[in-house]
């Protein structure tokens with residue numbers, strides 16, 4: 361610890377350490393989707409989470425974080441319950457308690473913080489953040505390209521921000537978390553021809569509407585070997601950062617999914633979501649999003 365103390369002046373991570381990491385990854389000026397474990401730093405951040413945001417903004421980045429929000433999930437309705445939807449016979453979802461379901465709006469600051477972590481919550485609450493319009497799996501961006509990154513997101517098109525990140529030649533940065541957190545691999549599944557699952561929320565008239573949402577990500581660590589050569593790495597405190605170009609992770613994973621569909625499957629062979637994803641996801645009529653099954 362002595363060595364570290366002499367560099368930083370104390371056992372904490374400052375903005376400079378984060379700026380150095382951004383520089384070493386060569387991602388200044390880019391759009392960066394961040395998945396993070398703040399605990400992974402292993403020591404306090406000087407100025408808290410603000411030091412991360414400030415460093416990226418100072419390096420002219422636009423950051424994007426997942427701001428998923430289970431509290432807006434509503435009970436399924438017959439009309440929008442397609443087959444092969446990662447829901448088994450739907451009994452689990454029909455019997456689940458959905459108390460006090462609220463109406464989502466892009467102004468909402470609610471987030472499932474237990475799953476998302478404290479950094480997405482912090483970004484969501486920053487002045488100037490822009491939240492995508494998907495009731496359950498929104499993304500929130502902050503910085504010069506924020507609006508462009510997330511404004512295409514809708515209940516029907518959950519991964520529009522990922523497509524935009526790809527088109528903008530952006531990056532996915534894993535801060536002390538593994539590939540299971542890399543939502544962009546769900547977008548790669550979509551590129552490979554799979555349809556995202558359908559879940560439900562209320563619209564502003566308290567009518568239940570379908571919402572496309574992500575599936576099981578527990579098997580995504582299986583991509584580690586094939587992604588290894590595309591991974592740029594650095595360390596901040598004790599936090600291991602792994603960075604991918606969005607284009608590379610999507611292209612490599614979608615190709616692998618086409619060639620080896622089971623690569624995405626988690627350890628549970630009875631996982632409804634993994635089994636149905638491999639079959640292609642929910643079977644939807646052409647006008648499902650208007651008229652249902």
Ligand SMILES: [Zn+2]
Pocket residue numbers: 576577578579625626627628631633634
């Ligand atoms: Zn699974």
